[in-house]
Amino acid sequence: MNSLLSAIEAGFNGKTYKIILSKPRVKSAAIKKIVISQLSGTYHLEKFTATQVFNENLLVGQLKEFLVQSLEKDFQQYNAWDDQFEYIIQIIGANNSKLAKNCINNFIAASKSTCM
Numbered sequence: 001m002n003s004l005l006s007a008i009e010a011g012f013n014g015k016t017y018k019i020i021l022s023k024p025r026v027k028s029a030a031i032k033k034i035v036i037s038q039l040s041g042t043y044h045l046e047k048f049t050a051t052q053v054f055n056e057n058l059l060v061g062q063l064k065e066f067l068v069q070s071l072e073k074d075f076q077q078y079n080a081w082d083d084q085f086e087y088i089i090q091i092i093g094a095n096n097s098k099l100a101k102n103c104i105n106n107f108i109a110a111s112k113s114t115c116m
Contacts (some may be wrong), residue, residue, distance in 0.1 A: 004089075007101050008067050010078050011087025019043075020068070023076040023090075031074065036063070 008113075019022045021038040033048045047054040058066060071078055071091060078089040090100040 003099055004065075005068050005090075006062060006072055007099060008071070008078070011068070011078075011085075011089065011101075011103070012064065013082060015082040016080050017081040017082065017086075019078065021067070021075040021078055025074060025076055029059055029074060034070065034075070087113050 017038045019034075021034040021036075022032075024032060030049055031047050033046070033052065035046045037044045037046075039057070042057045042059055045056040045066075046057060047056070048057070056104065067078065071089070076091045078087070082086045086104045088100075088102040092098045092100055
C-alpha cells in the first residue's frame with residue numbers, strides 16, 4: 001500500500017512525540033492497542049492486550065516499517081501528535097481498501113488544516 005506509506009510519512013516527523021494504533025481489524029485480536037512514545041533517539045512501544053502490556057523499543061527506521069505493517073495487517077486507525085498537529089489515518093471500506101486522512105491543529109482544535 002504505497003499510499004499508506006506516503007500518508008504515514010506525511011504525518012510522521014522528528015517532532016512526533018506520540019502515536020496510537022487502535023481499532024483492531026479483528027475483534028478477537030490479542031493486541032488491542034499500541035501506544036508509541038518518543039524517547040531520546042528511540043520510540044517506546046506499549047502493546048496492550050486485555051490483561052497485560054508488552055514493551056519494546058524501536059529506532060526511527062524500524063518504526064516506519066512497523067507502522068506500515070501494523071496498519072496493513074492489524075489496525076485500522078493511526079493517530080500521531082507533534083508540537084503543532086494531530087494526524088489521523090483511518091483505513092475504511094468493505095475490504096479495508098480506502099484511506100481517510102485528516103489533520104487537526106493542536107492550538108485551534110475546531111479548525112482543520114491541510115497538512116497531509
